[in-house]
Amino acid sequence: MDKEVDPSVLAAIDEMRLSGPRLTPVEIVAKMGVFDARDKPFEHAWLATGDNVIATIWGEYVSVAAGGRWFYLESLDAQRRPGGGVRSAQQAQRAKDRLALLKRTFDAGQGFRAVLQTNRVAIAELESNKSAKVSTRVRDDAEWHVASWEPEQQLAVLVRGARGWEPTEADITAAKARGGVAADDDADAAPAGPTTTDAVQAAAMAYVMGHFKGYGYNAEDVTSKALGYDIEVSNAKGAMLLKVVVKGTAPALPTFALTPEESLCAVREPLWRLLVVADAGSATAAHKIYKPTEVDQAPGFQRKA
Structure with a gap:
């Protein structure tokens, strides 16, 4: 007033x-x-x-x-x-x-x-x-x-x-x-951030979808298709730009791993990228994107035996 x-x-x-x-x-x-x-x-x-x-x-x-x-x-x-x-x-x-x-x-x-x-x-x-x-x-x-x-x-x-x-x-x-x-x-x-794997991943996906759409790109969630990545990013003309695997981390869940399908796709798909959202679900969430050759550098990444 x-x-x-x-x-x-x-x-x-x-x-x-x-x-x-x-x-x-x-x-x-x-x-x-x-x-x-x-x-x-x-x-x-x-x-x-x-x-x-x-x-x-x-x-x-x-x-x-x-x-x-x-x-x-x-x-x-x-x-x-x-x-x-x-x-x-x-x-x-x-x-x-x-x-x-x-x-x-x-x-x-x-x-x-x-x-x-x-x-x-x-x-x-x-x-x-x-x-x-x-x-x-x-x-x-x-x-x-x-x-x-x-x-x-x-x-x-x-x-x-x-x-x-x-x-x-x-x-x-x-x-x-x-x-x-x-x-x-x-x-x-204040409520705690997400504490389950599903909740952290859902928060990370929402963050990434909003991030790309905020820059005017088209972002489609294709997780259910099990393609080895989660989001297809294209420009306004429909040209494919990125095929992104999304991983989230949070204080309660600081690590992540790639599935076998994601690891295989990283080898064969030139547009494949890993995008890690740190502090997913919080107001201070931030992200960084990695090429297949940089995955080992991602904080929290654990390679499966």
Whole structure:
């Protein structure tokens, strides 16, 4: 709600709203280059034309440092809502998709575009109140970037404006009090990651499918066909690019092995690749791809006797 927004941030949002054309929340995102914005009105981040990432920045969680710089604390815990409580599967997937896009900009050293948003209900109720609606959404012409990404602390810091500045510990402590990230004493309440082989593999498959589709490729799950790989990746014209075996690892299941069919396919199929998803099912999941000659280098790989 507006009363939860820092006055200087709210004044800037109001100025942007009054100076621009009157557009709906979906139209704003569409005009920023998201062609399927109408099909994804409730997403929290989007991949736009030119490989640009757009992310929602909730005004209620924007903090202003002593020097006037804006920053925003991003929780890396996709399973828990900022206001407390466990997310539904759909909410958690939406959060994971957002984190994946933000991590992509961080890894590439790129910025992202932001839409600033305030809401008609208390921000803590945003994901739990079915009556929650956007109050104001505006395009921010200033570039944002991910200044730090700390999986151990389950926290990323997003900063508005030029690089080279980060909030102090005092700034971050004050920002945590505003909400948006789980309190430290809530950490033990967060659900554990997947602990069975099937659950880890399912999480890894979902991650990989989303990864390739996020780049605009066609990805087809062919696991049931027992071809010696799990996913066929092709371009928009239908040309086959990769035949990928997917393996996931997690703290409870740190190792994996190839099946006999997968090992044979690696020898005969030029497009065969191994893609390993580390920390599958968590907000910090990350992947690396290996050629057949590099499989032994994959962390966690165990060759069967």
